[in-house]
Amino acid sequence: MQLRRHKDIIAIKNGANAPVAFHARNLEVASVSEEVWASMAPTTFDNGFVMNMLSSEKGVNAEAYSSLEGWDLENSSSVATRNFGSSVTSITLNVTQLCNLHCTYCAAGGDGTYGDPVTKITVEKTLPQIEFFLNKLGGNSSFTITFLGGEPLLYPDALKAIADHAKTVGAAKGIKTNFNVITNGTLINDKCLEILTSIQANITVSIDGPPENQDKARPQKNGEGSSKAALAGLEKLLSRQSDLGKILIHAVFSKKNLEVEKAYRFFSEFPVNAFEFTFDITEADPSANSIFMNEMARVAELAYSRGGEAELRKISLFDGYFNALDEQQRTENHCGSGKSLLSIDSNNKIFACPLDVGQKNNQVGLAQDIDSDKLAELQSPLIEKNNCQTCWARYLCGGGCMFVHKTLTGNKHRKHISFCERTRYLISLTVLYYEHSRGLKG
Ligand code: SF4
Numbered sequence: 001m002q003l004r005r006h007k008d009i010i011a012i013k014n015g016a017n018a019p020v021a022f023h024a025r026n027l028e029v030a031s032v033s034e035e036v037w038a039s040m041a042p043t044t045f046d047n048g049f050v051m052n053m054l055s056s057e058k059g060v061n062a063e064a065y066s067s068l069e070g071w072d073l074e075n076s077s078s079v080a081t082r083n084f085g086s087s088v089t090s091i092t093l094n095v096t097q098l099c100n101l102h103c104t105y106c107a108a109g110g111d112g113t114y115g116d117p118v119t120k121i122t123v124e125k126t127l128p129q130i131e132f133f134l135n136k137l138g139g140n141s142s143f144t145i146t147f148l149g150g151e152p153l154l155y156p157d158a159l160k161a162i163a164d165h166a167k168t169v170g171a172a173k174g175i176k177t178n179f180n181v182i183t184n185g186t187l188i189n190d191k192c193l194e195i196l197t198s199i200q201a202n203i204t205v206s207i208d209g210p211p212e213n214q215d216k217a218r219p220q221k222n223g224e225g226s227s228k229a230a231l232a233g234l235e236k237l238l239s240r241q242s243d244l245g246k247i248l249i250h251a252v253f254s255k256k257n258l259e260v261e262k263a264y265r266f267f268s269e270f271p272v273n274a275f276e277f278t279f280d281i282t283e284a285d286p287s288a289n290s291i292f293m294n295e296m297a298r299v300a301e302l303a304y305s306r307g308g309e310a311e312l313r314k315i316s317l318f319d320g321y322f323n324a325l326d327e328q329q330r331t332e333n334h335c336g337s338g339k340s341l342l343s344i345d346s347n348n349k350i351f352a353c354p355l356d357v358g359q360k361n362n363q364v365g366l367a368q369d370i371d372s373d374k375l376a377e378l379q380s381p382l383i384e385k386n387n388c389q390t391c392w393a394r395y396l397c398g399g400g401c402m403f404v405h406k407t408l409t410g411n412k413h414r415k416h417i418s419f420c421e422r423t424r425y426l427i428s429l430t431v432l433y434y435e436h437s438r439g440l441k442g
């Protein structure tokens, strides 16, 4: 893919296909002429600075240049900026800080404990904490609890007790409650299945590919592979799919395993609702980054050839960007961390991001006490805090994941070039497929 830029418009060209342009502020996509392409300044995926050709430069077409100038100045009235509001509508909850696996890239302290192993959350302390958040919401709102660990299914009774309580309190106030469980899938037995179906949980099963890849990346604590148990768990979940929410497979790729296409082909055998492919948050190796991007391009091509837009959008990354383009929703925040989202650890300490757990300086509350000064610092838009104002991808990326930034640069508001390059590449890929799906002519 080649890239060109004219102020807030980017254009992408893939092989001999017509170039496709994207208006960064207006979230508009359209194919453009070769004259327009030739009148834009060449740039690269690792460059987020504003660029443009001068109208007097060689190769610039006067009419095309003038149309670019006009389009760049337009401000669409149909685009809106997504507002996270002032309420916490989503929490993550570590019902345990222990794990039965020992994944090679574990972001939870390397072993699921965040440096502070806790076998079981105290349910009696957690119920009033959940109620505290529900009491802050008005009727007709919704509240989502994502159960995490360690491995949350080491303590399924907590899931049931907390979800049931949230449902009861929520129903009395007219609040819709939703439950997500993120699990390694290895502990799904009949009891877990009964609990998960009773709360109609959306389940994310973390599997990194076919057995040979999964066993290397996600061994058990005794060093043996986890694929057999994880795949048996997935099959068990699928046997009750109609009684559950969505079932999603999440795979993490790093220098040790970059076979995204192979994983996608393997996962396609399972009738899950969606696939999520992410890059190890601690990985900044340029060649691994580049292989991941190319693999994602191959996966997109394969998915699109198999089932067009619907199949492509089973991959959650593409679906998210398609939604934002369809709904004309700009985002100024990569996630709701500290705004609409808070994270509770197994000691009922509160943090802004699930991966902040265990870092005392990042604690923003305990039980029913919230440090409003600390939260106030997190309210301004991330694209401002992270200095993303000149990046053409800003309103789809939203300033990036603060935890990735901190891991790679030491500062949660300083981006690492590998993250930005990958994000811009994947957004460009989406823009090409979006134009292709909708046949948008400039
Ligand atoms: S973090 Fe996202 S919005 Fe910010 S410069 Fe990087 S790609 Fe652009």
Ligand code: SF4
Residues within 6 Å of the ligand: 334, 335, 336, 337, 352, 353, 354, 355, 401, 402, 403, 404
């Ligand atoms: S900062 Fe990153 S890891 Fe934390 S909640 Fe946001 S996206 Fe998730």
